[in-house]
Amino acid sequence: MTSFENLSNLEVNKSGLQQGERVALPENRLYFRKGKVGDLENHFTDEMNEKIDKLIDEKLGHTGLVLK
Structure with missing residues (x-):
């Protein structure tokens, strides 16, 4: 559900509108x-x-995970 391919194909990520909405969200480039x-x-x-x-x-820090 959270793959790049799936998210990039959602209508809201293509048009800035959710299904049935009439008000545009802020431009996707902001997110x-x-x-x-x-x-x-x-x-x-x-x-x-x-x-x-x-x-x-x-x-x-407590997990031992090291980020470089």
Whole structure:
């Protein structure tokens, strides 16, 4: 259900409208991006990166999961 192919084929992700809706949602580009490695630098400030790193450490630090 959450595969890229399935999500990209949903009407709301094609037109910005859910079935039966008449009011458009914000543009999809505000929610989706290509997700290229290293592209985060073009979207996050240093402060945002620090906050995300801290949050990941707080939430996942106890799991032993190592993110590089």
